[in-house]
Structures are given as structure tokens and as C-alpha cells.
Amino acid sequence: xxxxxxxxxxxxxxxxxxxxxxxxxxxxxxxxxxxxxxxxxxxxxxxxxxxxxxxxxxxxxxxxxxxxxxxxxxxxxxxxxxxxxxxxxxxxxxxxxxxxxxxxxxxxxxxxxxxxxxxxxxxxxxxxxxxxxxxxxxxxxxxxxxxxxxxxxxxxxxxxxxxxxxxxxxxxxxxxxxxxxxxxxxxxxxxxxxxxxxxxxxxxxxxxxxxxxxxxxxxxxxxxxxxxxxxxxxxxxxxxxxxxxxxxxxxxxxxxxxxxxxxxxxxxxxxxxxxxxxxxxxxxxxxxxxxxxxxxxxxxxxxxxxxxxxxxxxxxxxxxxxxxxxxxxxxxxxxxxxxxxxxxxxxxxxxxxxxxxxxxxxxxxxxxxxxxxxxxxxxxxxxxxxxxxxxxxxxxxxxxxxxxxxxxxxxxxxxxxxxxxxxxxxxxxxxxxxxxxxxxxxxx
Amino acid sequence: xxxxxxxxxxxxxxxxxxxxxxxxxxxxxxxxxxxxxxxxxxxxxxxxxxxxxxxxxxxxxxxxxxxxxxxxxxxxxxxxxxxxxxxxxxxxxxxxxxxxxxxxxxxxxxxxxxxxxxxxxxxxxxxxxxxxxxxxxxxxxxxxxxxxxxxxxxxxxxxxxxxxxxxxxxxxxxxxxxxxxxxxxxxxxxxxxxxxxxxxxxxxxxxxxxxxxxxxxxxxxxxxxxxxxxxxxxxxxxxxxxxxxxxxxxxxxxxxxxxxxxxxxxxxxxxxxxxxxxxxxxxxxxxxxxxxxxxxxxxxxxxxxxxxxxxxxx
Numbered sequence: 007x008x009x010x011x012x013x014x015x016x017x018x019x020x021x022x023x024x025x026x027x028x029x030x031x032x033x034x035x036x037x038x039x040x041x042x043x044x045x046x047x048x049x050x051x052x053x054x055x056x057x058x059x060x061x062x063x064x065x066x067x068x069x070x071x072x073x074x075x076x077x078x079x080x081x082x083x084x085x086x087x088x089x090x091x092x093x094x095x096x097x098x099x100x101x102x103x104x105x106x107x108x109x110x111x112x113x114x115x116x117x118x119x120x121x122x123x124x125x126x127x128x129x130x131x132x133x134x135x136x137x138x139x140x141x142x143x144x145x146x147x148x149x150x151x152x153x154x155x156x157x158x159x160x161x162x163x164x165x166x167x168x169x170x171x172x173x174x175x176x177x178x179x180x181x182x183x184x185x186x187x188x189x190x191x192x193x194x195x196x197x198x199x200x201x202x203x204x205x206x207x208x209x210x211x212x213x214x215x216x217x218x219x220x221x222x223x224x225x226x227x228x229x230x231x232x233x234x235x236x237x238x239x240x241x242x243x244x245x246x247x248x249x250x251x252x253x254x255x256x257x258x259x260x261x262x263x264x265x266x267x268x269x270x271x272x273x274x275x276x277x278x279x280x281x282x283x284x285x286x287x288x289x290x291x292x293x294x295x296x297x298x299x300x301x302x303x304x305x306x307x308x309x310x311x312x313x314x315x316x317x318x319x320x321x322x323x324x325x326x327x328x329x330x331x332x333x334x335x336x337x338x339x340x341x342x343x344x345x346x347x348x349x350x351x352x353x354x355x356x357x358x359x360x361x362x363x364x365x366x367x368x369x370x371x372x373x374x375x376x377x378x379x380x381x382x383x384x385x386x387x388x389x390x391x392x393x394x395x396x397x398x399x400x401x402x403x404x405x406x407x408x409x410x411x412x413x414x415x416x417x418x419x420x421x422x423x424x425x426x427x428x429x430x431x432x433x434x435x436x437x438x439x440x441x442x443x444x445x446x447x448x449x450x
Numbered sequence: 451x452x453x454x455x456x457x458x459x460x461x462x463x464x465x466x467x468x469x470x471x472x473x474x475x476x477x478x479x480x481x482x483x484x485x486x487x488x489x490x491x492x493x494x495x496x497x498x499x500x501x502x503x504x505x506x507x508x509x510x511x512x513x514x515x516x517x518x519x520x521x522x523x524x525x526x527x528x529x530x531x532x533x534x535x536x537x538x539x540x541x542x543x544x545x546x547x548x549x550x551x552x553x554x555x556x557x558x559x560x561x562x563x564x565x566x567x568x569x570x571x572x573x574x575x576x577x578x579x580x581x582x583x584x585x586x587x588x589x590x591x592x593x594x595x596x597x598x599x600x601x602x603x604x605x606x607x608x609x610x611x612x613x614x615x616x617x618x619x620x621x622x623x624x625x626x627x628x629x630x631x632x633x634x635x636x637x638x639x640x641x642x643x644x645x646x647x648x649x650x651x652x653x654x655x656x657x658x659x660x661x662x663x664x665x666x667x668x669x670x671x672x673x674x675x676x677x678x679x680x681x682x683x684x685x686x687x688x689x690x691x692x693x694x695x696x697x698x699x700x701x702x703x704x705x706x707x708x709x710x711x712x713x714x715x716x717x718x719x720x721x722x723x724x725x726x727x728x729x730x731x732x733x734x735x736x737x738x739x740x741x742x743x744x745x746x747x748x749x750x751x752x753x754x755x756x757x758x759x760x761x762x763x764x
Binding site: 100121231232260266267410418443 | 709711714716731
């Protein structure tokens, strides 16, 4: 080997060693379950970063920044959680450069906790006391039923109700369904006019979970030593068979959701109802602008006439990620964001968020009629729904994977290969496998 | 036929100057420092963005997660080839490999055939407006792959397409057709790119060869078949290898089509499987998938190269 060659080799080796060292120091992150004991205020100016996908969140953060020159929050927006932001969070956590705060839906919180991604805020000033400020079941989602644990501050909830085209139902003399049986009958009548009563979403598995939730089912249990996965309980089977029947009889359309095609179906009156959450009010208004004034909101159809049960779809919390150097300030911001009247009003006006804070439920803005819905005071319906949401629904620790796998099966089902129930059955198996692959204890 | 086969290899050889024999035991290198200066920037970038990531992926793929309790803290411990066993047991991953191989077997020959045809047309004296066509064929490549996929997604869409008379009757986004709908997008984007590689290699053929062929009475078709194609075979091989690699690594187009079509699952192509595995997040298994995929790509490309080289030597 000549001298030059050796020099080159040495140079290359040095370069790559430097690179490797750089990587490993950047990658080492602090321990996951942060000590609840340490949450001291920082001294001096604090800069926080916050990632969220709520429309109009920048304006809300601006208000905070005006009032708190010492705690400045820089907000970054992205696609909705399952649409890419969660993946970014996971990657950032792995790389040790996650933002201080992030928006996380309740169904994804266990997933982040099991990846050591969340800071326990219980020791932060005012956080434990805030429990009484929030609707019970939302607090249950952020403390996982443990004392001395608060892994996020609840932001909004997604009690479900039925959005429907009141004008079309009236014009065609079709009764607005109050039970799922009536809904199926109405589906036939709507189909006779050439339209569909709704679009069955093949990839909103959290919506389907909301329907199972309403039917009294739950998908996961955590007894402290083991997880139980139960995607195919009686309630799940009932809901799956019901929608499978509507799909088989071509009474619901099956466009991929959140696409222009889907918006178009609602905008042109090709789909008449949508069982969705409070925040869905915003999705319809922005996706189907031509139908302003023609929509109304009614309680979700019930499985038994006279029942009063609701499911929940979505709803977010504000979490502080592992590795944040300023959990105290981050917690203060999260509390303000999700309890102050000013912030909650703005969030409702820009994104139709339905607050998780109990005080928020009496906000003037929630009592008013909403123009897009013909002036109906739609939040009254969601308030009733919210009070009937069962607090017992538990989310699993690998929901991204569960959603992906069930969605793959639902996609097959709507294209005529397999059924919704088969999708749930294979999702059950793959979820158990995914848990095992991460050494998460699970009962078979 | 035999005359034409002889023609191609003999002519360039006759032209080539006699090769100087390499002196054994090289002379001293003149500017050692200069060489180092030239190599180091490349070396650093190559290590940073190539060797280190590959090494890190291999390292990650050898780890498994351990924890105690339902929310116990995860520890990464050495797990040998555990993740690779999972890869080989993973049905959907191998189905996706089979899917892209089917895709490649059909799409790559069509695309390269078209690219070759267009390149020959551009190179033939018969065509007018060469500059325009050269640009026109190449323009789709300037459209980013994601944008192209979105655009075609709308064109295929049953109710939004400007050709809804066609798309409402034939569902290009159905389980049977979506793979070929994606093949069409990929072909549309990459024909121009491959055409340009082949075309530039056509331009390098010395004009005397054509003159000689014409004197021998060969027409344009004959020239194309007997002179041009044999001489640009290396360029075609190159484009074929690029295409094989590209096919195995399909990601952007199917990812975009996931939102248009019910038939594109989260494990539709190998790279989508990697992507959705890393979003669980199960980085270790995703890394193992990537390593296996890289090896498969390497083996396929290398096998293709060997295969074509052997044919050349005959």
C-alpha cells in the first residue's frame, strides 16, 4: 500500500468515525418515564416548540406569546396525526429532537407512552389540580387510570352525532333515522333516489371504533400486567355485520375518505349523512361549501329504540415530549391552551373544537347557532352526546399498526374481497404479533 | 443477418488505436496531497450519507426490544437475527416483492421499448422538429413523482376525471387494475429520462459508420437494427438496471394512490411495508426489511448485469 493510499484510507476512516460519533451522541435520549418529582421552572427566557394540525392554531399561540414574553412558543403545523405527524414524532423521539409539545389524539397516547415518549407532568405546578377542570373520561385518557400520573393535558373531545342533509330528507319525505334499523331502511330509500345515505370509510378505523364504543364494546384492556386485545367482541361483530350488509347491498358508497372525491360526494349531495364527531362540523363546512345551510345535526342512531349512547371519535391532548428541557413552562402553556376561555373560544371558532374542559362547555360560542348548520345550536347535541360517552374505552399501545392492518382489511372488504369481520379478526392476530414483537405483555 | 452481426463489433475495433500496454510497477504518484484533497470531500459525504446510514440500519436490525410491564421502559438489546426471521415469516412483505417483480417484468420492457423507439426516432434523419420532441418527451420527468401521481390519480378518478365517461365505466383504481395504473404513471414519468440516456449514447456513434452502412445499401431501419441498437446496448443495460432498482423501491406513487384507491394497502410495495412498519414504530423490523430489500435489489441488478455481459461475450 502506497503512502497516499494509506493517507486516503486514514482520512476516510477518520471522517466516518467523526460521523458515527456525531450520530451516537445525538441519538442518546433521556429515560422515558420522566420523574414526576422534578418539574422546576427554568430561569430566563424560554423558547418552546409545538407541533399541531389544528386549523388556526397559529393565531391562538400568538395570543399566548403576546401575554408571555418570557415563554415564547413557536408553532409548527403538519398533517393530521395518522396522516404523518405521528410518524414524524416517533422519528424525532428516536433521534432525540422532538418538539417540546405536540398534539396527540387520545387513541395514540398509549402508543407514545409505550415508546417512552411522554413526560409525566404530575409534579408540574397546577397540573394535578387541573383534574377537576376536565370532563372525567378525558382525564382518564391522559392519566391511564393511575394516580400521580398526567401524561398530557386534554384538549378536545369528539362526541359523535349524525350530520345529515335535512333539506334532502324533507324533500324526499324520508324520516330522519333514530335507530340503526331505521337508518338501514332510510339507506334503501335514499339509494332509490340515486344517492347514498353515507360513505363507509375504509380507513377511519377510529370512527369504526367510535361506533363500537357506542355499541358498548371496547378493543383493549390493560390489567397492569398484561394487555388484552379484543377486536372481535360481540359489539364489534354487531357493528361489522351491520355495515357489511349495507356495503353488500350497495347502500353506502365506499370512496376513500378525506379525498377530493369524498368531498365532492358531500358537496354534490351524493352522500346524505355522516356519523362523526363534533370537530367534523369543520370538515363538512370546508369540504362541502356549496351545501351551506342545508345540514343539521341529530343524535347518533341507537341500537335499541329509546337508548341514549354515544361513541367518541378523536379528540386530542397536548403532550410534553420526553427530552423537553422546560416541562414546567410547557405544562403552563398546555393548561392555558386547553382551559382558558380565550383560547377555547378561538379553537372552536377556527376548528369547531369541542373542549374537554368542563368550563369550556358553557362558553358563549358553544350556545350560539352555527350558520352553516342553518343556525342550529349544534353543540347542544354534542353536549348531550358527550354526557353519554362511556368512560371505559381503552386504546392499545400500537394503534398505528392496528389501524393500518384493519384498514388494509376494510379496503379489501369494500372491494369485495373478504368482510369487515375478517378484517377485524386478522387485525386481532396482527396486533397481538405487533405487541409481542415489542415485548409488550399480551394475553392470547 | 450474419453480415450485420459482423458489422457492429468489427468496425469500432478497426478504428481504435492500439492500446498502450500498462507499465508494471507504477511510477510514483505525482501529487499525493492533491489526490487527498480531491477525495476527502467525497469520502466524507459518502460516509455520512451512505456508509453510516447503512451501518446504522444493519445495527438497528440486529436489536430487539425488551421491557417489563404493560408500559415498561423499552430497552434495545442484541437479538441476533431475530428480526430477519420475522422478515422471512412475513407473508405480506414477500407478496409485495412478488407484486413489484410482476410490475417490473411488464413495465420495464414497455418503458425501455418506448424510450428506445423515441430515441431512435429522434436520431433518425426522418423526423422534423427534433428539439421540440426531445423536450416534449422529457418534460414529464421534470414533474416531481408525487405531483405526477396526484395528477394521474385525478385523471383516473371515477367522478372527478375529465374523462369520466371512460373512468366511470372502467375503474382504473380497482384491485385488478391499480398496479397497471401505477405502471402507466411510472412509464409516463420515466420514458423521457431513459430516452435521453439512450439518445445521448446514440449521438456518440461516429457518423462514418452510417456512411459506410449506407454505401453498403442499408436503409434507416436496417441501420437502426444492425448498427445503432448493438452499439447502444450498454446504455440500454444501464437504463434497465436503473429501472429494476426503481421498481423494487417503488414508494411515492403507491403512497399517493393509497388515498385514491381502496386497493393500495399499507404493504402494497416493499418500501411501503418498510414505511408502515417504521410508523408503528418498530424501527428494528423496518431496518431488517430495508436490509433484505437492499440485498434483493443488489442481487437482481447484479444478476441482470452478469446475464447481459455473458451475452455480450458470446
